[in-house]
Amino acid sequence: MRPAVRCLVWELDETLWDGVVHDGTSAAPRPPASRTLTTLSDRGVLHAVAARGDRARTMRTLYRHGLHDMFSAVEIGWGRKSAAIVRIAGTLGLGLEGMAFIDAEPVERAEVSRALPMVRCYAARNVDMLPLLPDFRHDLRSGPMPTPPLGFARVPAF
DSSP states (O other): OOOOOOEEEEOOBTTTBSSOTTTTOOOSBOHHHHHHHHHHHHTTOEEEEEEESOHHHHHHHHHHTTOGGGOSEEEEESSOHHHHHHHHHHHHTOOGGGEEEEESOHHHHHHHHHHOTTSEEEEGGGGGGGGGSGGGOSOTTOSOOOOOGGGGGGSOOO
16 A cells, blocks of 8 residues: 655646746636645645746745645746655655645646656646545544654643
């Protein structure tokens, strides 16, 4: 059995919202994408961004829609999505086998699948189905909480 997805990496344009930020055609987030973002966050799945475009414009759009705090890592630029996913995994301290990627573009999914076969790739048109898949059904927050650094959990509060 494959490990549960620990982080879902999003392309934003035509995936999280309709339109393209760089072209000035982006709109409000798609309701199914917003629901999936919230549902998976509630289960303990982290979210990250691997998007092409102008970083400043894209960040303004994330802030404008109140979504910036939903993402644990953000990679925006003009490079390959597979390279961005590797950097995100390193930033978050996760293995690539716990990563997934969602994008509307088949070419982008194919590039990631070819370069990183252990990363699961999903079409944006299926965003509302992700919470139903076995890879996303685990509550990653269940079980005992890990002990914080230096054992602060054992220090009695006064």
